[in-house]
Amino acid sequence: MKFSWKVLVLWTLPALIIGFFFWQGAFASAPAEMTKNTASTRMTYGRFLEYLDTGRVKSVDLYEGGRTAIVEAVDPELDNRMQRLRVDLPYNAPELVSRLRDSNISFDSHPMRNDGAIWGLLGNLVFPVLLIGGLFFLFRRSSNIPGGPGQAMNFGKSKARFQMEAKTGIKFDDVAGIDEAKEELQEVVTFLKQPERFTAVGAKIPKGVLLVGPPGTGKTLLAKAIAGEAGVPFFSISGSEFVEMFVGVGASRVRDLFKKAKDNAPCLIFIDEIDAVGRQRGAGIGGGNDEREQTLNQLLTEMDGFEGNTGIIIIAATNRPDVLDSALLRPGRFDRQVIVDAPDLKGRLEILKVHSRNKKLAPSVSLEAIARRSPGFTGADLANLLNEAAILTARRRKDAITLAEIDDAVDRVVAGMEGTPLVDSKSKRLIAYHEIGHALIGTLVKEHDPVQKVTLIPRGQAQGLTWFTPDEEQGLISRSQLKARITGALGGRAAEAEIFGHSEITTGAGGDLQQVSGMARQMVTRFGMSELGPLSLESQGGEVFLGRDWMSRSEYSESIAAQIDAQVRTIVAECYEIAKQIIRENRTVCDRLVDLLIEKETIDGEEFRQIVAEYTDLPEKQQFVPTL
Numbered sequence: 001m002k003f004s005w006k007v008l009v010l011w012t013l014p015a016l017i018i019g020f021f022f023w024q025g026a027f028a029s030a031p032a033e034m035t036k037n038t039a040s041t042r043m044t045y046g047r048f049l050e051y052l053d054t055g056r057v058k059s060v061d062l063y064e065g066g067r068t069a070i071v072e073a074v075d076p077e078l079d080n081r082m083q084r085l086r087v088d089l090p091y092n093a094p095e096l097v098s099r100l101r102d103s104n105i106s107f108d109s110h111p112m113r114n115d116g117a118i119w120g121l122l123g124n125l126v127f128p129v130l131l132i133g134g135l136f137f138l139f140r141r142s143s144n145i146p147g148g149p150g151q152a153m154n155f156g157k158s159k160a161r162f163q164m165e166a167k168t169g170i171k172f173d174d175v176a177g178i179d180e181a182k183e184e185l186q187e188v189v190t191f192l193k194q195p196e197r198f199t200a201v202g203a204k205i206p207k208g209v210l211l212v213g214p215p216g217t218g219k220t221l222l223a224k225a226i227a228g229e230a231g232v233p234f235f236s237i238s239g240s241e242f243v244e245m246f247v248g249v250g251a252s253r254v255r256d257l258f259k260k261a262k263d264n265a266p267c268l269i270f271i272d273e274i275d276a277v278g279r280q281r282g283a284g285i286g287g288g289n290d291e292r293e294q295t296l297n298q299l300l301t302e303m304d305g306f307e308g309n310t311g312i313i314i315i316a317a318t319n320r321p322d323v324l325d326s327a328l329l330r331p332g333r334f335d336r337q338v339i340v341d342a343p344d345l346k347g348r349l350e351i352l353k354v355h356s357r358n359k360k361l362a363p364s365v366s367l368e369a370i371a372r373r374s375p376g377f378t379g380a381d382l383a384n385l386l387n388e389a390a391i392l393t394a395r396r397r398k399d400a401i402t403l404a405e406i407d408d409a410v411d412r413v414v415a416g417m418e419g420t421p422l423v424d425s426k427s428k429r430l431i432a433y434h435e436i437g438h439a440l441i442g443t444l445v446k447e448h449d450p451v452q453k454v455t456l457i458p459r460g461q462a463q464g465l466t467w468f469t470p471d472e473e474q475g476l477i478s479r480s481q482l483k484a485r486i487t488g489a490l491g492g493r494a495a496e497a498e499i500f501g502h503s504e505i506t507t508g509a510g511g512d513l514q515q516v517s518g519m520a521r522q523m524v525t526r527f528g529m530s531e532l533g534p535l536s537l538e539s540q541g542g543e544v545f546l547g548r549d550w551m552s553r554s555e556y557s558e559s560i561a562a563q564i565d566a567q568v569r570t571i572v573a574e575c576y577e578i579a580k581q582i583i584r585e586n587r588t589v590c591d592r593l594v595d596l597l598i599e600k601e602t603i604d605g606e607e608f609r610q611i612v613a614e615y616t617d618l619p620e621k622q623q624f625v626p627t628l
């Protein structure tokens with residue numbers, strides 16, 4: 001943190017104040033009773049009751065919240081002399097207290113010895129706490145003057161956790177690569193800016209739009225751009241923040257949010273992750289979640305409670321539209337859906353243009369090459385990629401980002417941080433065979449995507465990696481392509497088993513097998529590519545289609561489940577056999593590639609294919625591979 005007087009004053013002043021009151025509190029109420037609260041002789045509780053019954057007790061003083069009594073009693077064994085005795089009482093003896101009150105024994109109850117000091121201290125703390133609270137509030141206020149450009153204001157963390165930005169400062173130009181979504185939402189800007197145009201001809205302005213798409217595709221950004229273009233305030237909250245532990249809190253947050261929004265209309269409300277509150281009611285584990293349902297009901301009520309021309313538009317985002325309660329999607333609520341998907345090649349190029357505006361790129365770097373190198377990247381990934389590349393450039397003390405940094409940044413975004421390679425050892429050899437297994441099968445199976453590079457440099461969780469260049473914008477995927485992918489993914493395990501023997505296979509294939517099972521299962525249940533025929537048997541969420549409704553997996557018959565499992569197993573077994581066979585038949589080139597990989601740590605796709613081609617014919621598709 002940078003040094004500033006404001007911070008110094010804000011922290012030291014309260015500290016001094018607290019210190020002062022502690023010091024004062026500790027002395028202020030050192031009680032005078034301390035002297036009375038002592039007695040050297042103890043008496044058991046039973047004895048005390050006996051004394052009480054026989055009328056020997058003259059006075060009782062309770063201390064320490066009723067846990068200790070100092071009793072004055074006459075002791076017959078000591079010539080009826082008065083004695084001060086200390087009795088430890090069983091905690092909280094209310095009958096005793098009422099009995100003493102009703103008797104004519106002198107009875108008093110004192111705050112405990114330290115009670116006095118503690119209460120005094122607490123009493124004295126209330127003031128400084130209020131003072132500090134006030135100071136912080138002032139500080140927050142002064143640094144968050146509403147209306148400042150792009151300023152986020154958090155309305156009282158404890159109550160409504162929504163953010164408000166008076167001006168988002170984001171324009172449609174800042175959002176790229178999702179042109180269709182932008183076009184559809186252009187109209188929303190007009191709803192906010194000129195509602196008269198619609199109401200004049202009797203059109204009902206929609207209240208809610210649902211943005212559907214995977215994380216990081218720019219849904220939040222798009223919503224902010226709408227607010228920015230329309231020049232209206234932007235309220236945002238995440239669905240997960242609505243739902244709290246305490247029943248009723250979520251509903252009251254919804255109420256607060258809409259109240260604030262109405263006060264600031266025209267404006268835009270953005271609810272991220274709406275599926276967190278908007279799941280189908282009564283579908284939760286154990287019959288549902290009262291708090292969530294209450295929150296959802298409040299949201300529905302609020303949405304019904306205002307007219308479309310009030311100037312409030314609600315935009316919600318989710319990547320699971322299928323789990324949403326159908327009440328949310330009815331007319332008058334989120335009745336418009338806009339898909340915000342991961343960008344295609346052209347889209348990625350556009351996004352890269354936006355995010356490279358303020359970055360220094362070497363002339364040799366073409367954004368198009370980066371776009372080609374990053375299939376499947378979302379807008380957030382691309383922004384992250386360029387930033388990582390810039391960080392690497394700075395670390396390497398270069399003055400512009402070159403292809404080397406882009407390349408490393410891609411690997412980093414996809415697979416995580418680079419680790420230190422293993423020294424030559426048996427396990428390094430095994431990993432090399434595993435990766436070469438993937439790459440070799442990827443190269444020799446006809447329908448597989450070409451190898452981009454194989455490396456033994458660990459990244460993230462992986463000890464080695466094989467990269468493939470996916471067929472750009474391929475669209476539909478055929479059954480044989482899926483089987484080729486499964487075979488390739490099994491290549492690592494197949495090589496381990498063929499070379500080192502079944503007893504030496506390792507956990508390194510765990511991730512591969514997960515992918516394999518996922519793909520094979522989808523072939524059977526989603527794409528109707530097995531002997532079970534062209535049937536959709538399972539939704540993405542793991543639900544199963546039976547007759548008219550989607551049901552959870554446990555609801556369909558054991559026999560269907562068994563048939564699905566058998567089909568999945570057949571596909572995987574078949575692919576695994578092919579993979580092992582390819583390794584067996586190409587053992588010589590496999591060994592040579594492993595030696596080379598251990599020596600060089602990385603082999604690029606072109607070199608890899610050249611070496612393989614010396615031993616065997618490459619399938620046609622693999623012979624001409626565009627490189628970056």
Ligand SMILES: Nc1ncnc2c1ncn2[C@@H]1O[C@H](COP(=O)(O)OP(=O)(O)OP(=O)(O)O)[C@@H](O)[C@H]1O
Nearest residue numbers: 174175176215216217218219220221351379380383
């Ligand atoms: N289409 C895009 N154009 C430009 N930048 C984008 C785009 N998509 C994402 N980004 C960048 O990624 C960041 C994160 O995106 P954003 O938060 O909008 O994604 P999201 O879809 O809302 O994700 P989530 O569902 O995880 O909230 C943005 O701030 C922006 O820098």
Ligand SMILES: [Zn+2]
Nearest residue numbers: 492508509512
């Ligand atoms: Zn693997």
